[in-house]
Amino acid sequence: MRTIGAESWRFAHDIDQGLHVLLYLRDTLRLAVENGLIVPPPLDGALPDRSALLDTPARMQAERDWSAWWERVVAEHARAELGPPPVGPTHQRWVTEVAHSHHLSFDPPEWSSLASTPALRSPARTLWREASHWFTPARRPYLPPSCRDIFAWERVRHTAERVAATSCVDISALNGCALVVVVEDIWWELIGPGAAICSVGAARDPEATEAILTAVFISQLEAI
Structure with a gap:
């Protein structure tokens, strides 16, 4: 995470691994998900085709479940990036609550959080390490000391x-x-x-x- 601003104001931005894992699953499984307001375009770069991991019924279910999963994970990441509210629980309690909530949506490698959506859990367990290996070089150009910062x-x-x-x-x-x-x-x-x-x-x-x-x-x- 990169935070800009003094103690008086702040703007944080991050290229997070978790979000890219979900997008990697969407794109490599060739899921035709609904184009909601916060559903991004395809990942940048060539990706393998892992569509064979899903049969037709599982694919249809995965396509229905993916968007809701994406929205949950995005909301949790945004909450964490914004930091604790000025009035609310103590900082430590807030950290604990955010960590617990995040774990309920994103918990590799077993993905117990996806127990109710087996059509997503099975390929997530299969592709978790592959997605992580893809993410590392994809993010590297935007990390120090490359000096290619995101927001100037x-x-x-x-x-x-x-x-x-x-x-x-x-x-x-x-x-x-x-x-x-x-x-x-x-x-x-x-x-x-x-x-x-x-x-x-x-x-x-x-x-x-x-x-x-x-x-x-x-x-x-x-x-x-």
């Missing part, structure tokens, strides 16, 4: 200052995050107050970045 610091700071000024609030009120996925195209969506999901291309495109940051900060202020 100056752009984030400028947008935070502008939103605070136009909203007539102290900049210390701002808190936001973006979950970044290595997928095709310039794509992004707002997940909820203060949180977005976006492609690497969107995070590096000046116009898209401005729109993402503005939506994240304003939605967070509106939810206060």
Whole structure:
């Protein structure tokens, strides 16, 4: 995770392994999932075809179950990235609650959390290590010391200052995050107050970045 900002305000972004495991399953199994608002384009790069792991009935069930699983995992990651609320449980209690909730949605390698969805659990157990091996080099170009940061610091700071000024609030009120996925195209969506999901291309495109940051900060202020 990368966090930008001083103690008074923050913007966090991360390229998370868990999200990419789910997308790897979707794309290698060739699942025709519903294109919901937060369902990204295909992963960037060539992927193997693992569609033979599912017969027709299992495929149909997996396609029905995948979107709900994706939404749960995305929501949990966004909650973790945003950090604890200003008023609520103690920090340690919040950490414990987030870890427990995350485990209920994402618990490789046995995937007990998918016991009620065997059409997903079986290929998840088979492809977990393969997906992890794919993720490591896919993420590497965006880790230090490559200096290929995702969200440019100056752009984030400028947008935070502008939103605070136009909203007539102290900049210390701002808190936001973006979950970044290595997928095709310039794509992004707002997940909820203060949180977005976006492609690497969107995070590096000046116009898209401005729109993402503005939506994240304003939605967070509106939810206060």
